[in-house]
Amino acid sequence: MNTSIKKETLLNVAERLFYEHGFRGVGLKQIIREANVANMTLYNHFSSKEHLVEEVLKQREERYWSYLDDFVKGEIDSPFLFAVEAHGKWLEKESYKGDMFLRAIEDYAGTNNDIENIARSHKSKLLRYFQTLAKRMGEDNQSDLAHYFTLLLEGATSMTTLIGAEKATEYSMAMAKKIVQPSS
Known part of the structure; x- marks a missing residue:
């Protein structure tokens, strides 16, 4: 090797x-x-276990964003729905036991390394991702939409351990449709 x-x-x-x-x-x-x-x-x-954890989180984050971007790329009509669906598929394949980034925040809070910062940055990036989508779509309530969808994905991630990824995604998709198509 x-x-x-x-x-x-x-x-x-x-x-x-x-x-x-x-x-x-x-x-x-x-x-x-x-x-x-x-x-x-x-x-x-x-150089240390902490450095290994940092690199693992960076690799996982890179894979997540690549997965999400590939799924949403080029989608003009309903990128929010595609993002929720992509996240659900990620949960089924990669995050069925809960969120590795939240675990990192919990396990390494207040320690003198970059682990907590990497994990928190991942969460902030999700919010910025949805702000960018909302801006691209020309939505009036960009900040609200970004927060709605960030909370929706975070909630789906948390609920996966309780009800499973498939059910959490099903509920998330239903909620997402109500957010982007309120009259439906």
Whole structure:
């Protein structure tokens, strides 16, 4: 395995383990063992567990935005609905056990690293994403729409652990339609 493949393997294994067992529930030894790499390989790429968590969150965020953008790209008539649908599909595939970014905020609040900032930034970016969509659509109530849809997606994410991604998405889509097509 070359260096970049080893780093990618470490990130993927760490993300899976952190997601399944929480950040505190996974040690570096377990990641090294499951990634099938030497101790030094991990430390050559990541100076600490916190640095590994930061990189995992950045990778996950990049994947999320790429997924959402690919789904919504070019949609002119109802990008908000496509964004809600894309988020629902993400929940089914990638976030069925809750939100990794919220967990990071909870687990690393007040610590001296960038983990909490990365996670909070992800949440802020969602709001800005919907503000941009509203602006592109020429909506009058851009700020309101951005907040409605950010809360809608965050609520769907939270409810996934309770009612499942499919049901949470179904409710989210119904609510989204009422927001963008109130007379329906």
